[in-house]
Amino acid sequence: MITYPLLQKCGTVGVTAPSSGVELELHDMFKQAVSRSEERGYPVICGETVWTQDRAKSAPAETRAKEFNRMMQDNSVDVIIPPWGGELLIEIIDMLDFESFKNKWILGYSDTSVLLLATTLKTGMATAHGTNFVDLRGEYSDTTTVMWEEVLATKEGESVIQYSSDKFQEKWDHEHPSPEVFHLTEKTTLKTLSDENVTLKGRLLGGCIDVISHLIGTPYGNIDEYQKEFIHNEPILWYFENCNLATTNLRRTLVQMRLAGWFDNCSGIMFGRSSANDTVENYDIKDVYNDLEQDLKVPIIYDIDCGHVPPQMTLINGAYAEVEVKDGKGKIEQWFN
Structure with a gap:
């Protein structure tokens, strides 16, 4: 529990x-x-x-x-x-x-x-x-x-609802400080690989994929034990954000997670906006998402408000969540039960 x-x-x-x-x-x-x-x-x-x-x-x-x-x-x-x-x-x-x-x-x-x-x-x-x-x-x-x-x-x-942002920050402008810290100039649009509306449900887990991946194989990254002891084998809804990884490195990391069992009983995956995701030999970020969707046969949502391209929602590891993406806008309700 x-x-x-x-x-x-x-x-x-x-x-x-x-x-x-x-x-x-x-x-x-x-x-x-x-x-x-x-x-x-x-x-x-x-x-x-x-x-x-x-x-x-x-x-x-x-x-x-x-x-x-x-x-x-x-x-x-x-x-x-x-x-x-x-x-x-x-x-x-x-x-x-x-x-x-x-x-x-x-x-x-x-x-x-x-x-x-x-x-x-x-x-x-x-x-x-x-x-x-x-x-x-x-x-x-x-x-x-x-x-x-x-x-x-x-x-x-109880539960709490958040909605996707209207705009996000493309780049920092420290020379011209903003009263709200960020310079929100670009329209936020949440995307799915099918370009259709999607609803995902599951127990949230995730973080910065560059660093949390180093918990794989350690006593601090035992997903199987967590599922059995704390969430009674409910499906996990993963969220990730990429700080520095090029597409091939991101792909390798996601394959390693799959091989380590992190995606067993997974209901879907969400990816935050990223200024990384550099294309390698024509292998771009959408190729990564398509390959992952084919591997896991679960829906993928990307460009959510999460990570190093602000602003970001507050996502609770362990909470039960329902995420809706409709016409480029997102809604997440998290239940604390």
């Missing part, structure tokens, strides 16, 4: 850096995010790892793991939101004390999704794939990003 944390209004946000911390020259930007959170009624406790970054990590693995464990055990911290992702979170996975974790939300994406997926698979506690902390520094949030708060405040036994 899945357990669901509950975000309390004015709950304390714990910010720790299990992957990358914040470089000195970006401290002011991070402090702005802290100020915005506190203005909105959410006090912030920052760990020491937040303020340092060297050799592709915020601190040695032992230091990062101890600080994260401490925040997960601390009753005064209500939700943990890392500043952002990074590269080497996987170094701390075998140092985490999963059995001591309190029932609280962990929210983030990118490299943080290694932590999210491993936590849900090991403990049955739902985790939240969505905004990172630094992207909450704006005067206000766009209508997609802002849903993180409502989603995490959903009570067990």
Whole structure:
């Protein structure tokens, strides 16, 4: 059975850096995010790892793991939101004390999704794939990003609905800061391989495919055990976002997942927008999706609001979801049961 944390209004946000911390020259930007959170009624406790970054990590693995464990055990911290992702979170996975974790939300994406997926698979506690902390520094949030708060405040036994964004950000423009952080200029259109309307149902699992794939074959990526122990063999509805993989590398990763049994009892797969997906020898991203659909015989949805091309929905690992795509627009309802 899945357990669901509950975000309390004015709950304390714990910010720790299990992957990358914040470089000195970006401290002011991070402090702005802290100020915005506190203005909105959410006090912030920052760990020491937040303020340092060297050799592709915020601190040695032992230091990062101890600080994260401490925040997960601390009753005064209500939700943990890392500043952002990074590269080497996987170094701390075998140092985490999963059995001591309190029932609280962990929210983030990118490299943080290694932590999210491993936590849900090991403990049955739902985790939240969505905004990172630094992207909450704006005067206000766009209508997609802002849903993180409502989603995490959903009570067990209830459901929450989100809709696809109207527009997405094609590229960053740091020279001209936006009041809502992102520069949303391009029309959002969700796509299916059949170009027909699609409805998918299942238990959500997923994250950044570049990094969560490294859990395959480890004690922290046991999908079969998770299905049996926590979701009673209900079908899994997977969502992925691709940060850096070219099409052939993405294809290899998806085949490895299939061979490892990750797609056994799968009801469908959703892919987020990506600025990666580089074509290799005429093998393009749609070829990847077509090959995967032929392998698995399940529907594929792509260009959803998920990942490194903002904004993104808040997707809950472990929640039961129904996703509808109709005429390029999407609706997702997640049940916390």
